[in-house]
Structure formats: C-alpha cells, structure tokens
Amino acid sequence: MTARAVMAPLRVNQAQQLQWQQQADLVVVGFGGAGASAAIEAASRGLSVLALERFAGGGATALSGGVVYAGGGTPQQQQAGYPDSRAAMFAYLRQEVGDAVSEPTLRSFCDASADQLSWLERQGVVFEGSMAPHKTSYPSDRYYLYYSGNEAVPAYAATAEPAPRGHRAKGHGLSGASLFAALADSARRQGVTVRTQCQVRRLVIDRDDQVVGVEAWQLPQGSRAARQHARLSRWAAAVHMYAPALSARLRARLQRIEQASARPILIRALHGVLLSSGGFVFNRTLLQQFAPRYLAGLPLGSSGCDGSGIELGRSAGGSLGQMHKVSAWRFINPPLAWARGLIVNARGERYCNEEVYGATLGHDMVEMHDGRALLILDRHLRNQALRQVGPGKVWSFQRLPVLLNLLFNCRRGNSLEQLAQRCKLPAPALRNSVDTYGRAARGEIDDPLGKSPAMRHDLSQGPWYCLDLSYDSRLYPCPTLTLGGLRVCEQSGQVLDERGRPITGLYAAGRCAVGVASNLYVSGLSLADCVFSGRRAAAHVAERHASHPSPQGEHPCNV
Incomplete structure (x- = not known):
C-alpha cells in the first residue's frame, strides 16, 4: 500500500454510532517483529488482540538476519x-x-x-x-x-x-524467519487473532480526537484474487535483491489486486490501535521529500515498508521525526582483506577507518563524500580476498558481489599515477593517501583515522587495484533502510501530535516510529527496538484497559 491508498480518517461523534464487524482491546496494524511482540505482551496481560497484516506476516523481521x-x-x-x-x-x-x-x-x-x-x-x-x-x-x-x-x-x-x-537467533541461513516464526506461534498460542491479506486504509476517530478503530480491506479468503496475491507477494520478495525493477512491477500488481478485490471491514479498537507496519523505504515520494540523496540505493525491507503506517499516523495528526535518517550499508568485510585496504573519495582522499561497521562507512560515504567510495588494494590483498570468499567460507550473498567486483569492476595500475588516471582521481592526492597509510602500517606514525594495527596493510608495492564501490554502483548495490517515523511518547509509545501531545488510542512501534535505532544503524538494534517498543506500547494499552481513563485523564508526556 502506498501513501495514496491511505485515506483521511473516518470521523464520527462516538464509536457506538457505527456498525462494527469485529472488535478487540488492541488492534495491531502490521504483524512483523514489533507487532508480534506487542500482541504477545498484550495477550499475556489479559487483553484481546487482533493483528491485521497486509501480506502473510513477518515483514522485514522475517527477511532479516534475525x-x-x-x-x-x-x-x-x-x-x-x-x-x-x-x-x-x-x-x-x-x-x-x-x-x-x-x-x-x-x-x-x-x-x-x-x-x-x-x-x-x-x-x-x-x-x-x-x-x-x-x-x-x-x-x-x-x-x-x-x-x-x-x-x-x-x-x-x-x-x-x-x-x-x-x-x-538459531536457524539455518538468514535467521529472521526462525525468529519471527517463534513469535508468531507464541502469539497464536496466547489467543491472538491474525487476519492476513488485510490492509488498513484509514483510522476511525471520534469527536474527542480519540482513535477508536480502523477501516480495513480484506481479500476474500480462498478466492482466486487471494491466491494470486499470495503468489505475487512471494515472488516480489524472492527477486527483489536481484531484480528490483521486476519486484516493483510485481508490487504494483499486488496493489491493483487489492484495489479491485478487497472488501471493507470496520474494526473497533476498544483501547488502542498500534501502527507497526514498517518504514518507508519503498515510498519514493517520502524519500524524495525527506532523503533524496538515498533514492539511488537498493531498498531493504519487505513490500510493507511503504510508509503506509506512517501516513496513517499523520492522518490523525501525528508528527514526524528523523525522517532524513536513512542507513546505507557499504559492507567491505567479508572479505577481511578488503577492510585492510583503503577507501578514498573522488578527490583521492582517505576519509574513513575501513574496519568500521558497514553502516558507518555508508553514512560517511553518502552524507559527507557525495556517495563516492573507491577501494584501493594491492595484488596481495586482491589474491587474499579471492581466497577468503572461497566455497564454504562465506555466505553466497557475501561471495557473489565480491567475485563480480573483483572480476568486472576492478581497474589495475602498474603505478599509482596510472591507477589515478584510469580512475579519474587526482594523482598527488592518491599518492599522499597511500603513502600516509603505508607509514601507519609500518608503525612509523599512528594511523590518522585510528585503524587497529592488525587491520593496516602496507600498500607501497604495486601493482594496485581500484574497485568503485560508490553508492550508485550497479555491480555492488548499496542496501538502504529508513530509520525515521512517527514521534512517540517514550514512556508509552503513543503517537505525538505537532505540539507534543499524545493522541489518545494511537500507538506506533518498530520502524513506523522514532526509536533507539533512528540515528545510526547497528546490526540487531532495529529488531531489539521492535521488541522493546512493541512491548512498551502493549503495556500502556493494558494500563488503559485496567483503569479505563477518559481522554482527559491520559498521563502527560513531554518530550
């Protein structure tokens, strides 16, 4: 669902005037890591929970490394x-x-x-x-x-x-599927009801500006449209990393099926609606508005990461934060040999400690160096890299990009001046970067960028090789994911309006919301934040369930 599919809220004087088809204490919009964690927490506290999921469930969590x-x-x-x-x-x-x-x-x-x-x-x-x-x-x-x-x-x-x-998480291959499967099984064991192929298109708000429910559109179970939708969604996820343009066309077909065949359901949320449907990396309009320099990256996430949850929150008056924060992943380890080389920008200047985490390197590359990253190796490191990605030593998704770039994206120079000419780099600056790095590797000086001694390598002997690993590289696409979202109260997870006041009955968690992982990315921090923020929101809903406060009785949240 794109932002265009999110409609203005349905406004009513009071919830009782509508004919609801279903109700629950907590309605969860998006059944991924954050949504499942919230559902389990709420159910364990005695609440009835209904989770609404546009696809089969799992979101970016199930596609992740777990x-x-x-x-x-x-x-x-x-x-x-x-x-x-x-x-x-x-x-x-x-x-x-x-x-x-x-x-x-x-x-x-x-x-x-x-x-x-x-x-x-x-x-x-x-x-x-x-x-x-x-x-x-x-x-x-x-x-x-x-x-x-x-x-x-x-x-x-x-x-x-x-x-x-x-x-x-323990599991074969990428462990996200194993992690989510455990959460989904636990949620169902605790009585959580999950509606799949069910798309929330608008919120229902009463005269006191309290969110009291949602209007969802569901494909008829067992229908031809539902079967086709399930098949296309699997294909879109399977081919995305290898053929993103094809995946985009498949997602467009999914939306056409939803628009033509889904039927509306009004669902009452007695104590809260939680938005947990992911970030907005597939929403080109939002990216263009808030983070245009990241448009050339390879979107990383599930088809649900289209900003729809964020737009639902905005439709109720929710405010946004950290929307310019996008993580670009430029991993150069494995192979370890690449991390012992040096990275320069378009001016031939070294700008980053090459042993840092890939998202840190990607941030510096995009934000401060116009997306340019050229990796300089010598013959020893080039040959060592080939050995380090041999069969059985690394994952295939780690091996293939390395081999492709060493074979087809590698320029050679018998001198640094020749290499600079072939790579359109200023030769004096490249020579200075290599010489300074070599002095640090030989122990003559401290490394200017603080690289560990064991990770340094003397590049004084050629021939030399240059791999263009810049942000827009076609042979080495740079995965990106969004980190910003709806501003929330840090004590409750309630969505905040433009004046910093909580919107009664509306919560957000995971990458729909600003959280611990909304500045610089670290592997595992987003999943940990999904669990943390999802459970936090569920705990607050349980408190509302126990005390039945009026909208005016909400605890103030100043952030």
Missing part, C-alpha cells in the same frame, strides 16, 4: 567468556543513538536488554554463545554471537568497554 542487539551480561556472552555490563552497553550505544531518544529511555533499553532476550527465549527463540572468530557482516551457521557494530573499533572502545552484542 540478529537481536543485547548486552549487559547475557547468558550467551557469559558462555563465550565475554564480560559485559549495562554501563558499557549504554556508553557504546550513546555514541550510535545520539539524540534519537532521551538518555533515560536508552538507559531503560540497556537495563532491560538481558531480560528482553530471556523474554524472546520464552517465546521459543533460540540463542547460543558460539562466538564468530573474525569480524564479519554476518556469521556462518556455526556462530551465533558476534561484534555486530563498532564496539571493538579503537575510537569506540576508548569510551566503552567492548563486548560482542549481536545475538543471532
């Missing part, structure tokens, strides 16, 4: 022999989270981290403490604990004691 960022001394960290503390986790995340959330909220997130992981385990998600031996963007099936961000990079470790906090 990594949950957690620390403070989890059993898995202890099993692997890595001490950690809440204070160290907070000190590290303060550097990544910035001012996306307040210090008390971030501290609460860190303090609850180990317990949150235990909560996931009680739902059936399995974790273990097998530690990845090397820094990687995603470990193999042999390992389920790793440094998923910048924790061990010297500049960050100087402020916060490092520890591995990337807890990958």
